[in-house]
Amino acid sequence: MPKRYDYTMKDVQEVYDGPGGLLWEAVMSEQIHSGREEATDALAMAVGLKPGMHVLDVCSALGAPARHIAKKYRVKVTGLDFTKTMLEKAIQRTKDAGLDNLITFVEGNAMDMPFKKDTFDIVWGQDAWCYVTDKYLLARECFRVLKPGGKLGFTDWIITGEVEEDLLAKLYESMSFPHMETFQGWQEALKKAGFKILDAKDQTEDYAKCFDAYKQKVEVELKPTIIENFGEELFGFATNLVNMWRDAAHAHKVGRGFYIAQK
């Protein structure tokens, strides 16, 4: 298991309650994950979303993927997140979009979910579980709350190659990640939690391309806005971060994993 760094749930909440949440939205879009709506639709196809299904989005942030799938696939969604600012914005934007009849947001921890067993048809996650301190506990909770036969579909930032210890420390520090799984490590955690793995893909190539776009966005398009709203220091932090992750992705050291599993 890759080494765990000393970033706590509180550190992660501070990122998303502070400028971090705003910055990621500006860089990645309201759907705060690599690949935008296309990635959400690919996951929707892979888990087989059907009208009326009840989906749990674990680490739902601003709720944009929840709104996208509720509207497009007519599913009911519960979003779970532990950061107040994200939850407040998600609730407001969902109300504004007229989708609050289909989507509910709940405050809670992904490692100890406030739901009864066998509740959801689908458990879902996009590019967020890298923040969760214990992936096995998370996988176990996903298994518990899924109905028998229900499917788990998620993407996550993962370690995909050999990463030097000092580079890994810098990557984690830039994001407040306690620990990223490896491509294989995620599959082991899922199996240990009881899942049958239906599909696992290393999507690092596509992930690296996303970082090419983030580099352009941060260094050119968003530069004046970031400096005006957050100052030179945060601009320096953001450019450094994007370049570091981009280089590591192109070197196939870090990337994105895509997993479909069944209870």
Ligand SMILES: C[S@@+](CC[C@H](N)C(=O)[O-])C[C@H]1O[C@@H](n2cnc3c(N)ncnc32)[C@H](O)[C@@H]1O
């Ligand atoms: C990158 S954002 C998620 C993006 C979202 N999945 C999307 O695609 O738009 C990370 C989110 O995970 C949440 N989070 C991280 N660890 C969590 C945990 N243990 N329990 C609940 N939420 C958590 C943060 O509060 C933050 O809103």
